[in-house]
Amino acid sequence: MWNKHHQKGQDRRMRNQASWRVGLWTLLIAGTALGGVASAQSRQGYGSRMTVYADVNFAGQSASFDGDTPSLASAGWNDNISSLRVPNGETWEICVDENFGNQCQAVTGSVPDLRSMGWNDRTSSIRRITNTNGRRVWGGRNPNENNDGGVTVYADPNFGGRSQSFRGDTPNMVSAGWNDTISSIRIANGETWDICQDVDYGNQCRTLSGDVADLRGMGWNDRISSLRSVNSSRYRERQSEAVFQDNVEQSLLFYDRGGFTGASTIVTGRSSNVGWSARQGSVQLRGGGSWELCDSSGRCATITQDVAEVSRLGLNGRITSARIVETSQYRRDR
Numbered sequence: 235m236w237n238k239h240h241q242k243g244q245d246r247r248m249r250n251q252a253s254w255r256v257g258l259w260t261l262l263i264a265g266t267a268l269g270g271v272a273s274a275q276s277r278q279g280y281g282s283r284m285t286v287y288a289d290v291n292f293a294g295q296s297a298s299f300d301g302d303t304p305s306l307a308s309a310g311w312n313d314n315i316s317s318l319r320v321p322n323g324e325t326w327e328i329c330v331d332e333n334f335g336n337q338c339q340a341v342t343g344s345v346p347d348l349r350s351m352g353w354n355d356r357t358s359s360i361r362r363i364t365n366t367n368g369r370r371v372w373g374g375r376n377p378n379e380n381n382d383g384g385v386t387v388y389a390d391p392n393f394g395g396r397s398q399s400f401r402g403d404t405p406n407m408v409s410a411g412w413n414d415t416i417s418s419i420r421i422a423n424g425e426t427w428d429i430c431q432d433v434d435y436g437n438q439c440r441t442l443s444g445d446v447a448d449l450r451g452m453g454w455n456d457r458i459s460s461l462r463s464v465n466s467s468r469y470r471e472r473q474s475e476a477v478f479q480d481n482v483e484q485s486l487l488f489y490d491r492g493g494f495t496g497a498s499t500i501v502t503g504r505s506s507n508v509g510w511s512a513r514q515g516s517v518q519l520r521g522g523g524s525w526e527l528c529d530s531s532g533r534c535a536t537i538t539q540d541v542a543e544v545s546r547l548g549l550n551g552r553i554t555s556a557r558i559v560e561t562s563q564y565r566r567d568r
Contacts, residue, residue, distance in 0.1 A: 238370065241364050245272055247306060248366055257472060258540070262308075263446050264500045273334075274517065276502060282298045282321050282324070283298040283299060283321065283394065283485055284299050284318060284319065284320055284321070284326050284360060284362075285298045285299075285300065285318065285319045286298075286299070286305075286311060286315045286317075286318045286360075287315070287316060287317040287318065288314055288315070289316050289317065290316045290317050290347040290349065290354075291317060291346045291347065292317050292319065292344075292345060292346060293317075294316070295558040297309065297311060299451070300362060301361075301363070302360075302361045303359060303360050304332055304333045304334065304359050304361075305332045305333070305355060305358070305359060305456060306332075306358055306359060306360065307332070307358065311357075312357075312358050313355045313356060313357065313358060313529060314355060315328075315348065315354075315357045316347070316348055316349070316354050316355065317344075317345060317346050317347060317348060318341065318344070318345050318348070319343075319344045319345075320341055320342055320344070320345075320391055320504050322343075322555075324342070324362060324363075324364055325340055325341070325362070325363040325364040325393070326340070326341055326342075326360055326361065327339065327340055327341070327359060327360065327361050327362075327363055327397065328353065328357040328359075328360050328426055329357065329359045329360070329361075330357070330358060331358050331359065332358050332359050333359060334359050334361055334399065335359075335551050336398075337396050337397075337398065338386075338396065338397045338398060338399070339351065339353060339396055340363060340388065340395075340397055341395065355459060357476050357506065358466050361385070363393070363526060367464075367468065367476060373478050378499065379431075380475040383401065383420065383421055383422040383424075383425055384399055384400055384401040384402075384422055384423055384463075385399070385400050385420060385425075385427050385461065386399045386400075386417050386419070386420045387390070387399075387400070387412060387413055387416045387418075387458075387461075388417060388418040388419065388420075389416070389417060390417050391417045391447060391449075391450065391455075391568065392416065392418060392447050392448065393418050393420065393445075394418070395417070398410070398412065398453045400564075402463070403461070403462040403463060404460060404461050404462070405433060405434045405435060405460045405462070406433045406434070406459070407433070407458060407459050407460055407461070408433065408459070410541075410566055412458070413458075413459050414456045414457060414458065415457075416429075416447075416449065416456065416458045417448065417449055417450070417455050417456065418446060418447050418448060418449060419442065419445065419446050419449065420445045421442055421443060421445060425443070426441060426442065426462055426464045426495075427441070427442050427443075427461055427464060428440070428441055428442075428459045428460065428461060428462050428463075428464050428498065429442060429454065429460075429461050430458070430459060430460045431458070432459050432460065433460050433499070434460060435440070435460050435462060436459075436460075436500055437500065438498070438499050439487075439498040439499070439500070440452065440454060440498070440501075441464060441495055450542075464494070479566065484502070484520065484521040484522065484523045484525075484558055485500055485502045485503075485521060485524060486501040486503060486517050486518070486519060486520070486546075486556055487498070487499075487500050487517065487518045487519045487520060488500075488501060488508075488510045488515060488516075488517050489515050489516045489517070489518075490511075490514070490515070491514070491515060492515065492542055492543045493516060493542055493543075494516050494518055494540070494542065495516075500517070500520075500539065501556050508527075508546075508552075508553050508554055508555060508556050509552055509553070509554065510552060510553045511544075511552055511553070512529050512544060512545070512547065512549035512551060512552055512553050513544075513545050513551075514544070514545060515544050516540075516541060516542050516543060516544060517537070517540065517544055518539050518540045519530055519537070519538075519539065519540055523538075523558055524536055524537065524538040524555055524558070524559050525554070525557065525558055526555060526557050526559045527547065527549065527553050527555070527556050527558065528549075528555045528556075529550050529551050529552060529553055529554060529555070530550075530551045530552055530554050531550050531551065533548070533549055533550060535547040535548060535549055536551075536559060550567075
């Protein structure tokens with residue numbers, strides 16, 4: 235009798251132990267699965283995706299975006315973002331209007347409260363600028379692919395602060411709200427642009443073919459009043475058209491390098507003491523006509539077309555004067 239009851243008790247203990255082991259393994263498996271889901275969600279949220287939140291401090295409804303989103307309205311997030319996370323090493327832009335229009339702001343890392351930047355509930359489009367390797371991705375696309383091109387200017391060094399993109403010539407940055415307020419600039423791959431100190435491309439200009447993270451290093455911080463594309467085909471077409479435009483003031487544009495590249499300075503018929511090297515650089519005619527250039531020794535040359543290498547004019551030292559003449563053919567005075 236004792237043996238029978240003893241055997242039943244032992245069988246019950248064994249069943250309980252088996253149930254406990256099954257329960258433990260179930261919990262472990264569930265915990266592992268949940269951990270995997272959480273890890274996957276973490277990777278989805280922060281691994282090369284921007285995550286946005288409806289409330290400050292990363293609270294409320296959230297969503298992740300892995301590339302250009304020209305309209306947040308279609309995703310239900312227009313003007314509804316109060317905090318955000320950017321993947322480590324990446325830079326993204328948030329923009330006031332759809333299609334990356336109006337004012338844009340470059341952001342990196344986490345921003346727990348967009349109110350501190352004046353950007354709470356203002357974002358209508360977003361795009362990646364640089365990836366985790368620090369490589370620039372224009373508008374979230376591969377730099378080797380075709381894109382809209384142009385330049386993006388920033389109010390602060392290192393591509394920070396408010397920003398705006400320009401696809402075409404802008405002779406007056408005042409009307410665009412950017413006069414003398416640019417501290418860094420990005421140039422689209424394969425493009426070349428002139429930045430100029432005065433409106434209508436006046437005073438000194440500088441040619442850029444790549445990004446400049448801090449214009450202070452060039453002495454150009456907060457000095458840009460106009461900008462224009464100098465891509466060869468478009469620029470040469472505009473130069474040819476300028477010859478026939480009566481409303482274009484006759485002037486010369488001197489470049490400190492051959493082939494119409496490098497830093498540039500404009501010279502009008504009212505200029506004196508040009509002071510430009512006769513041994514290097516190039517010069518373009520604006521508004522047609524012909525000009526006489528003279529050096530410090532009194533030697534002069536008349537030009538009626540662009541000169542890709544001023545050294546070919548046969549002048550010495552420095553060009554000290556330039557004046558408009560009526561001569562319609564090129565000659566060199568000896």
